[in-house]
Each structure stands twice: as structure tokens, then as C-alpha cells.
Amino acid sequence: MKQLKDIAKKQKKDTYSLSFTAFVIGAMTVTQALLIVSIVMLIFLEEKPFSDVISQLAALLVVFIVRGIFSYIHGKIGIGMASKAKKQFRESLLTHYSHNPIQTSIKGQSGKRVTLVTDVVDEIDPYFSKYYPQRILSSIAALILLAAVFWQNWLSGLIMLVTAPLIPIFMIIIGKKTEKKALQQLDNLTALAGKFLDSLQGLITLKLFGKGREEAAAIKQSSVDYRTATMDVLKFAFLSSLVLELISMLGIALIALEVGLRLVVYQNISFFAAFFVLAIAPEFYKTLKDVGSAFHAGKGSIAAAKKIVEELAESDQTITWGNERLSQIAGPPSIGLNNLSFTYGEDHFSLQGIQATFEPYSQIAIVGASGSGKTSLLHLIAGMYAPSTGEVLINKQSLFTYDEGEWFDKLIYISQDPYIFSGTIKDNILIACPGKNISEEALNYAIEKAGLTELIDQLEDGANTVIGEGGRGLSGGEKQRIALARAFLKRPSIILFDEPTVGLDLYTESILQQSIQELAQNATIITVAHRLHTIKQADCILYLEKGTLIGKGTHEELMENTEDYLTMLKEQQGGMAG
Numbered sequence: 001m002k003q004l005k006d007i008a009k010k011q012k013k014d015t016y017s018l019s020f021t022a023f024v025i026g027a028m029t030v031t032q033a034l035l036i037v038s039i040v041m042l043i044f045l046e047e048k049p050f051s052d053v054i055s056q057l058a059a060l061l062v063v064f065i066v067r068g069i070f071s072y073i074h075g076k077i078g079i080g081m082a083s084k085a086k087k088q089f090r091e092s093l094l095t096h097y098s099h100n101p102i103q104t105s106i107k108g109q110s111g112k113r114v115t116l117v118t119d120v121v122d123e124i125d126p127y128f129s130k131y132y133p134q135r136i137l138s139s140i141a142a143l144i145l146l147a148a149v150f151w152q153n154w155l156s157g158l159i160m161l162v163t164a165p166l167i168p169i170f171m172i173i174i175g176k177k178t179e180k181k182a183l184q185q186l187d188n189l190t191a192l193a194g195k196f197l198d199s200l201q202g203l204i205t206l207k208l209f210g211k212g213r214e215e216a217a218a219i220k221q222s223s224v225d226y227r228t229a230t231m232d233v234l235k236f237a238f239l240s241s242l243v244l245e246l247i248s249m250l251g252i253a254l255i256a257l258e259v260g261l262r263l264v265v266y267q268n269i270s271f272f273a274a275f276f277v278l279a280i281a282p283e284f285y286k287t288l289k290d291v292g293s294a295f296h297a298g299k300g301s302i303a304a305a306k307k308i309v310e311e312l313a314e315s316d317q318t319i320t321w322g323n324e325r326l327s328q329i330a331g332p333p334s335i336g337l338n339n340l341s342f343t344y345g346e347d348h349f350s351l352q353g354i355q356a357t358f359e360p361y362s363q364i365a366i367v368g369a370s371g372s373g374k375t376s377l378l379h380l381i382a383g384m385y386a387p388s389t390g391e392v393l394i395n396k397q398s399l400f401t402y403d404e405g406e407w408f409d410k411l412i413y414i415s416q417d418p419y420i421f422s423g424t425i426k427d428n429i430l431i432a433c434p435g436k437n438i439s440e441e442a443l444n445y446a447i448e449k450a451g452l453t454e455l456i457d458q459l460e461d462g463a464n465t466v467i468g469e470g471g472r473g474l475s476g477g478e479k480q481r482i483a484l485a486r487a488f489l490k491r492p493s494i495i496l497f498d499e500p501t502v503g504l505d506l507y508t509e510s511i512l513q514q515s516i517q518e519l520a521q522n523a524t525i526i527t528v529a530h531r532l533h534t535i536k537q538a539d540c541i542l543y544l545e546k547g548t549l550i551g552k553g554t555h556e557e558l559m560e561n562t563e564d565y566l567t568m569l570k571e572q573q574g575g576m577a578g
């Protein structure tokens with residue numbers, strides 16, 4: 001609630017505009033009642049001709065129009081505030097997610113995140129578009145109406161004063177329950193989104209394992225839970241409307257009784273005052289009732305804001321980069337790993353005290369059994385994770401003292417399964433050099449070097465063929481070659497390469513080896529290596545076991561002095577280690 005209140009308070013101009021429009025609406029409501037009462041009195045009690053009330057009727061029309069226009073403006077301001085607040089929440093979430101992209105993306109939960117950024121942020125809307133403007137309107141207009149009633153008949157004013165607080169008291173009681181239910185509903189919605197996306201992404205695996213029906217049942221259960229939670233929220237909404245309606249009817253009935261008795265039995269009130277009070281009372285209770293309904297919708301927004309704030313508070317390992325320049329340094333820098341340690345969390349896998357130095361233009365291979373921490377080490381060198389202790393040194397200076405953009409300009413990371421974005425082949429290659437003007441020749445050179453020419457020539461739209469989501473699919477080898485084309489276009493001075501473990505086609509294998517050799521002429525290459533060929537030709541091999549660096553040196557050196565290395569190679573390569 002505080003979060004939303006603060007955002008609303010910051011939009012000062014809008015709050016003042018809302019107060020002004022509320023004042024005009026309140027004043028117009030009183031004027032409208034005065035005009036209606038005087039027209040009725042002139043026509044029915046004083047039996048004046050129609051021509052005598054034309055000016056009042058014209059004034060009434062103007063009041064209707066002014067009230068309508070100001071109500072419209074009031075609503076519009078609320079909608080504007082809602083859109084600003086939603087933009088702010090979306091920006092905070094996107095900044096949060098993009099601050100440390102790797103850390104965020106490895107945790108999965110994409111479905112939950114997409115729902116938070118889209119549907120949950122949309123739930124913020126009613127607070128600003130309904131509740132906040134209505135609260136201002138109701139408090140200002142209700143005061144004006146109350147003052148008008150006190151002016152004509154203090155007793156009716158007193159009844160209003162006593163019955164009116166019942167509405168906010170009831171709102172608070174039911175609001176507490178609603179918020180809990182709304183939170184539950186959002187939990188179920190994010191769970192449903194996560195489950196659905198998960199099943200969609202793993203559809204083929206599920207089908208192959210014959211788990212389609214089971215998964216469909218799980219999704220059904222998830223959607224039933226969401227429906228139940230939604231019905232719970234609606235139950236409270238209906239209950240709330242019913243009680244608000246009852247309170248306002250009770251208030252109006254009491255006033256009607258009091259005015260009727262004084263007019264007919266005691267005859268101590270004028271017809272004008274009685275009629276005026278009866279015209280104002282429904283408007284007074286309506287404005288309070290409206291804030292009650294808007295309050296209910298606003299509670300959903302509070303629950304949504306809580307969910308977003310929780311997400312924003314969840315601490316990712318945020319990395320702060322410095323502003324030392326790297327772009328002036330020609331060629332690859334030296335890379336040092338100084339007592340580097342990292343953990344995914346308490347009781348999780350950790351890398352411990354890695355010590356190594358890589359000279360410029362060297363070829364480094366990281367080897368070890370599956371799960372020994374090779375990819376994690378590569379991520380640490382890339383600056384995607386922050387080490388728990390120790391540091392990565394670039395030209396003897398901590399990596400994080402450098403400018404982030406300049407560091408990522410210098411390196412390329414070729415993962416085992418390069419990500420293909422929805423777009424053309426050309427777009428997918430050009431992402432290697434964002435914002436740069438790349439000539440056709442340079443692009444064609446990269447395509448040729450990556451062995452993509454033949455594939456592109458076969459396609460009707462050539463490099464403009466749409467791939468990725470919504471487009472043509474690509475094989476694992478073709479994806480690898482797209483990643484290589486990115487590298488040729490970028491010409492990085494550091495290449496981090498997670499060698500594919502799955503067997504690639506022979507063509508891609510040979511292209512991969514040739515390309516890496518060519519790229520290596522101008523770069524330092526650090527490879528998570530699985531192929532004996534890569535391992536053998538490395539200048540330095542880091543051999544990892546359960547997150548610890550067990551051996552370091554050339555293939556021959558490790559063969560000689562690290563027994564586990566030999567055993568691992570024999571197991572991996574089927575006895576061809578020598």
C-alpha cells in the first residue's frame with residue numbers, strides 16, 4: 001500500500017488536478033440539486049408558466065455538461081496516472097532482470113517472470129485508475145454535499161455524519177480479507193503461467209515419455225486452483241457491494257423518514273429544504289459507495305504491488321562495473337584467476353580457490369568430469385557471475401573495474417546451444433555488433449567463414465529468411481554456425497567457447513575447428529573442451545574435479561603428473577587418451 005501511495009503522492013500535478021476536478025464535480029452536484037428543486041417548486045407549487053423556468057433549465061443543462069466533462073477529465077487523469085505507474089513498475093522489473101542477465105536466466109521461472117511483467121503489473125491499474133481518483137473525489141465531493149445538507153437541515157446532516165463512517169469501517173474489515181485472497185489469486189496465476197510455459201517448452205520430451213495426459217491433468221489442476229481463487233475474490237466483491245448497498249439504503253431511508261416526519265407531521269421544515277436534502281442524500285451515499293467498490297479493486301492492486309516488491313527485493317548477485325577503459329588496448333589482455341571462488345548458495349556446488357594466468361593469444365582448455373564446474377568457471381571469467389572471493393584479473397587489474405560495455409565488446413561467448421532470436425538469419429548474426437554499420441561484404445565474409453553460404457543459398461529469402469520462434473527451425477550444427485558467424489563479424493580478442501558435447505555433423509565439426517583456429521590468431525581462446533584434439537593442442541589445460549583445480553599444464557605434463565586426468569580422458573575418450 002505504501003509503495004502505491006508513494007507513487008501516487010509523487011504525481012503531485014495529477015493529484016492537484018484530481019482535487020480540482022473533484023471540487024468542481026461536488027459543486028456542480030449541489031448546483032444541480034438546487035436547480036432541480038427550484039424548477040420543481042416553480043412549476044408544481046407556484047404553478048409558473050414554462051417560459052419562467054427556461055433560464056433555470058438552460059443553467060441545468062450547462063451544469064450537466066460541466067459535470068460530465070469534469071467527470072471525464074477526472075477519469076482520464078486516473079488512467080494517465082495508472083499508465084505512468086505501470087510503466088515505472090515494468091521498468092523496475094526489467095532493470096532488475098537485465099541487471100544480471102545470466103544469474104536471472106539460469107534460475108528459470110520464465111513463465112512467472114513474464115506474468116509478473118505483464119498480467120501482475122496490469123493489476124496495478126485499478127488503484128490509480130479507480131481507487132485513488134475516487135478517494136479524492138469522494139472525500140472532497142462528500143464534504144461539499146455534507147456542508148450543503150447541514151446548511152439546509154442540520155438533523156439530516158447529523159444522520160449522514162453518523163451513518164457515513166460505517167462505509168469506510170466496513171471497507172477496512174472486508175479489505176483485509178480481500179487482499180489476502182487477491183494475493184492467493186496472483187500466486188495461482190503465476191504458478192499456472194510457469195506450469196504452462198514449462199509444459200510448452202518440454203512438449204516433445206513429455207510426448208516421448210508418454211506424459212502428455214499427466215501434464216494436461218496438472219495444467220488443469222493449476223487452472224482449477226486459479227479459478228477457485230478468482231471465485232473467492234469475486235465472492236468478496238459481491239459481498240462488499242451488497243453490504244455497501246445496504247448501508248447506503250439504510251442511510252437514505254433514515255433521512256427520508258426524518259424529513260418526511262418533519263415536513264408532514266411536525267411541519268417545521270420547508271418543502272425546498274426537504275426536497276433539496278432528498279436530492280442530495282443519494283448522491284452523498286453513492287459517492288461513498290463508489291469509493292467502497294473502488295477500494296475493493298484497489299486491494300487487488302496492493303496485492304500485485306506486494307508481489308512485485310517481493311520480486312524486486314529478491315537479491316540477485318548484482319555486479320557493479322567500473323569505468324576503466326579497455327577499448328584502447330590493442331589485442332587480447334592477459335587474464336588472471338586470483339584465488340577465485342564461487343558458490344551457487346549454501347549447500348550448493350562451489351568452485352574453490354582457482355589460481356591461473358593466461359597469456360595473450362594462448363589457447364586454454366578447461367576439462368573435468370560432468371558437473372565439475374567447467375561452465376561455471378567460464379561464466380566467472382566472462383564476468384557473468386560475481387566471485388564469492390578472489391577475482392578475475394584483466395591486465396593485472398580486477399575485471400569489475402573496467403567498463404562493462406567495453407569488456408563485452410572484447411569477448412564472445414559461444415555456448416553449447418547458442419540462442420537464436422526470432423528474426424532473420426541476418427538479424428541473428430548482426431546482434432554481434434549492435435549499433436554498428438556493417439557492410440554487406442563483412443556480413444558475407446562472416447557467413448562464408450562460418451560455413452553458412454550453402455544453407456543460405458538454398459533458401460528462397462537467403463539471409464532474410466525468418467528463423468527462431470515463428471520462423472524456420474535450425475539444426476544444432478546450424479545454430480553453432482550462426483554463433484561462429486557472430487564471432488567472425490565481431491572479431492573478439494577473447495573467445496569463451498563451451499564445446500558442444502553432443503556429436504555435431506562432420507561438416508560443422510570441421511568448420512568449427514578451422515574457424516576457431518583462424519579466430520585464435522587474433523584472440524585468447526578459453527574452451528570448455530571435450531574433444532581430445534582441442535585438449536591436446538591447448539597451451540594450458542585446467543583440470544577440475546568437484547570445483548577444485550587438481551592439475552594445470554600441457555597435455556603431456558598432466559598425463560605425467562595427474563593420474564585422475566588420465567583416468568578421466570580414458571573414460572571420456574574410450575581409451576584413446578595417449
Ligand SMILES: Nc1ncnc2c1ncn2[C@@H]1O[C@H](COP(=O)(O)OP(=O)(O)OP(=O)(O)O)[C@@H](O)[C@H]1O
Nearest residue numbers: 106107344348349369370371372373374375376377
Ligand atoms: N544455478 C545453479 N544453482 C545451483 N547449482 C548449479 C547451478 N548451475 C549449475 N549448478 C551445479 O553446479 C555444478 C557445476 O555445473 P557446471 O555446469 O559448471 O558443470 P560442468 O563441468 O560444465 O558440467 P557439464 O560438463 O556436464 O556441462 C553442477 O553440479 C550443477 O548441478
